[in-house]
Amino acid sequence: MNTKRMGSQTVRFSSPVPILASASIGGKKEGEGPLRDSFDILMPDAEWNEETWEKTESKMQKEALRLALQKADCKAEDIHYVLAGDLLNQCIGAGFGLRELGIPFYGVYGACSTMVESLSLASMLVDGGYADHAAAVTSSHFCTAERQYRTPLEYGGQRTPTAQWTVTGAGAVVLGGRSNVGVTHVTTGKIVDMGVKDPNNMGGAMAPSAINTIKTHFQDTGRGPADYDYIITGDLGTVGSEILIELLGEEGYDISKNHKDCGCMIFDGDTQDVHAGGSGCGCVGSVFCGHILKELSGGAYRRILLIGTGALLSPTTSLQGESVPGIAHAAVIERLS
């Protein structure tokens, strides 16, 4: 009899996996938004003294992890595994950013769900006794994402109303040790593809996977929306959040009162011209490792369900006429005292 599994997609840890420390980095635009005070580091510009935006993004992962280690009072050799990834081809933000640190490395790719994917796996490695400490890191950068996924910035292309703005941000967490905040459950998502083909409507493409994972989490655990202070999605933005609330409501789960979305929290929709909100691995990455963990450790939140949402497309698949598969991974994070 397996005592760790609950239902079809959820595991419950026998004791919460401690979140020992975290660090959050934001870009200039993020520093002008509502969460400006929650970042540990705000970059002065898009380059941060690097020659290319890709090198900047690698530096963001490195500095986020370094700062999290410092806050955790850990050396690199205390960390038995680091799990990290990003949106860049071949995940170079992680590979190049973390190469100097000498920590056993597992690269992960979950598109914008990467923060919660890496947190989930790292939690199991610590809970299972494979690691005393493990870290999870991710990033995104508006300029690297635009030139890889869309058009050169210099082209000045018009953005559609459903488009989201890739967050320039990074987040790192260190698990293990002792803390008053911990991970208690993980619900791992399946790939869900409802046939949305518009690569400028990521929120719409990812919402079905978020619905699937949240509903499964409630079924697996016997919990409902009222068991959480907040149910916080990664980057569905305004368009995807509306779909999520409506369709989960039809399934009998009313999350309209306590749903938040990091993509809607990080920018001011009225003044920052981001259309449907923020997106990117660094969206939930920097908001979770900054604002959300501060609210948990400070006691403003007691228990949340965090759902990282990712769109598993590439520019090539869109050009080949493919739809956009989505994935959503969830973790329950609690204040423990």
Add this chain to the structure above:
Amino acid sequence: MNTKRMGSQTVRFSSPVPILASASIGGKKEGEGPLRDSFDILMPDAEWNEETWEKTESKMQKEALRLALQKADCKAEDIHYVLAGDLLNQCIGAGFGLRELGIPFYGVYGACSTMVESLSLASMLVDGGYADHAAAVTSSHFCTAERQYRTPLEYGGQRTPTAQWTVTGAGAVVLGGRSNVGVTHVTTGKIVDMGVKDPNNMGGAMAPSAINTIKTHFQDTGRGPADYDYIITGDLGTVGSEILIELLGEEGYDISKNHKDCGCMIFDGDTQDVHAGGSGCGCVGSVFCGHILKELSGGAYRRILLIGTGALLSPTTSLQGESVPGIAHAAVIERLS
């Protein structure tokens, strides 16, 4: 006291994690090589009835996992996690290939080390009780890799002597249940970058990480080369293998008698015009899930050290003047009866 960890980078499972079944797919050229009889499926051509090579590669992952499930006598819902990745931008081989199967999915990216990375994580998830069964899948395709990393095939570019030939292949394993072959140890690699900048010499770029991981494995476990029937690297090819044997020899570990490399095994170096040998996630993926596991279950091998080797570069990093970081993950696989 942690009883699962040995030394700095190795974990030992209290009982071996069973490898219940596997499946291996190869392309036309692989079907003309020395391991032709070890594949479950040999594709008739590069397309396999798909419109694009990327769709073919996705199909290879799907069919490899389907066949492994069939051999394991498992349904998709019996598999609690599938860990998969590939070389394509945004890992679309895995994301699109596995979307129909409805199995909770963790995307991984370890370049050509992906088979051993996914096997390592899946082994820990099963050993830790998070999954009754878990699967690991990977692929590569000569045509998708060439157009993404190098030049369009139609261009007919000359290949350098140190270049390797990307294997068209896929491999899938199902862990859990009962089997006479299992994973006993996992040694997780650190990123090692010795400054090699030539993207046409992957073997040379990856060899230092393989040296580091193998040496660490011996130190962590107190074992040496004689404890293994074979020490099998993923895709160092002829150039990287020579460096590996020489430099490990200087460190006091003579593996010249029992080293093999999947990149050297899969093609006939004299007649198949592959220069320094095979490479790609599907190289170690298809050779491990085909030939190697057959040798283990048949009793020809009793205990091997398998080392997946990956180069964490992208075309963008090479154009930006970066060197090539390497990573190598190792797993011990034994015949149990």
